[in-house]
Amino acid sequence: GIQVEQSPPDLILQEGANSTLRCNFSDSVNNLQWFHQNPWGQLINLFYIPSGTKQNGRLSATTVATERYSLLYISSSQTTDSGVYFCAVAYYNQGGKLIFGQGTELSVKP
Amino acid sequence: DVKVTQSSRYLVKRTGEKVFLECVQDMDHENMFWYRQDPGLGLRLIYFSYDVKMKEKGDIPEGYSVSREKKERFSLILESASTNQTSMYLCASSSVRRGGRDTQYFGPGTRLTVL
Known part of the structure; x- marks a missing residue:
């Protein structure tokens, strides 16, 4: 079956810093989404991005489907x-x- | 605005009780899904439905059943709740545009505790 691996598992940042989160998948896919789960458990859609690059404010995502x-x-x-x-x-x-x-569990410190 | 709602945010039930979790979407989506989320195990698909009265088993259907009598509503049923069904339950929906590859939208989740 398809495996999905994310890295890093945990990340601690100082406010103002930049970060890159990675997602590797094991086979060809037709849908790829990024979500942010807030402290109340709600999954919030960030990007629908099976290929290409998108930007939304301070967030952006790139999917290289061939790789x-x-x-x-x-x-x-x-x-x-x-x-x-x-x-x-x-x-x-x-x-x-x-x-x-x-x-990836992200913690941003003030 | 996209909306998926779930009947309860928090629920506490006793072992052996029959439990109904309700999910409603207002986007006229054909596909609906039920997941559970557990620490260390991530999100796992329980059941999904791609049309009224249709259902498909996901990865962990044991101990659960579902009902979809209307397009906008998808119910998850625990016939006899057990403590190992204590979890966060998340409902989602998506359309079949783009060959079923459309964005999946999630509800706020129900934290179920079975005592």
Whole structure:
């Protein structure tokens, strides 16, 4: 089956620092999403990015499908960026079923 | 604005009780999903449905059943709750545009404790 590996598992940053989170997947996928899980457990959509590059404010993401990885960039981090970041992928013929990585737990210190 | 709602944020039940978790989406999505999230195990798919009255088993369906009588509502049923079903339950939905590869949206989650 498809494996999804995220790195690093934990990350501690000082406010204002930049960071890069990585997601490796083991086969061709037709869906790749990045989520941020807030302290209350809500999964918030960040990007739908099966390929290419997207930007939303201080966050951007790049997926290189041919090399089976995706990167999430957080610039000028803020304490509100703290939480767990998940990468999830899906096959087309799996009916949109997402397979999640184990997450990167980010802590931004003031 | 996209909206997926779940019937309860927190729920406490006794072992052996029948438990219903409800999920409603207002986006006219065809696909709906139930996941559970546990420390160290991540998010795992329990069941999903791609149409009314249709259901498919996910990775961990044992001890659960589902019901989808209307397009907007997907229910997860624990026929006889057990302590190992204490978990965070997350519902999601997505459309079948783009060949079923569309963005999946999640509800706020239900933290279920079985005593």
